[in-house]
Amino acid sequence: xxxxxxxSNILSLGFMPPGLRIPFFAASGAxxxxxxxxxxLFRAFSYISAKPEVCINCHVMMPEYSxxxxxxxxxxxxxxxxxxxxxxxxxxxWNKAQSGAGHTAAYLTHREPQVIGLSARSKQTxxxxxxxCHAGTVENVRMLSSTDRTCSDCHxxxxxxxxxxxxxAPNALRGGK
Numbered sequence: 169x170x171x172x173x174x175x176s177n178i179l180s181l182g183f184m185p186p187g188l189r190i191p192f193f194a195a196s197g198a199x200x201x202x203x204x205x206x207x208x209l210f211r212a213f214s215y216i217s218a219k220p221e222v223c224i225n226c227h228v229m230m231p232e233y234s235x236x237x238x239x240x241x242x243x244x245x246x247x248x249x250x251x252x253x254x255x256x257x258x259x260x261x262w263n264k265a266q267s268g269a270g271h272t273a274a275y276l277t278h279r280e281p282q283v284i285g286l287s288a289r290s291k292q293t294x295x296x297x298x299x300x301c302h303a304g305t306v307e308n309v310r311m312l313s314s315t316d317r318t319c320s321d322c323h324x325x326x327x328x329x330x331x332x333x334x335x336x337a338p339n340a341l342r343g344g345k
Contacts, residue, residue: 215268218246226275232284235328250297250327251290263293295319 176182181189207213211225220236223229236242241250252267253259274280286294298319299306306319 210272215264218248220247223247226271226280228275228280228284232328239327241327245301249301250294253293254297254300291318291320298323 181192184192214222214225220233224233236247248260248264252263271280295318302319
């Protein structure tokens, strides 16, 4: 256990040379301010949500968002219901954080693809989630056990339609104006 003398020494930065204390507090304050500004500017706390609107915090997801909002799954599933593994809460949180960090890095460095697509891992996640939700519907479909075909091979346009490219739905939330 830390004694009161040692704790107050640490809190008052008594271990630090006096000439460095003010610059240390200034740098700490600037770092805290930058972190808060960054979190507000990039809507960092919204990413905790499961709402589809989170996916349009950056403009590149507008076509996918618009297609989902007008598609067959709009009232039945959110983005994370299909695109995040649903096996357990820890895996969901880890995958959402990992995906979000990757998407944010690509967006901020302007490396986002012109046509949004799924990675091999994401394709498997979407397939697993299709089967999880539609197990009763597909239990008699022989194709799933006899080939490498996936649900999206036949049902590709059910959720995101034929949306392709960043310029596909630029004014989707403005009523097309």
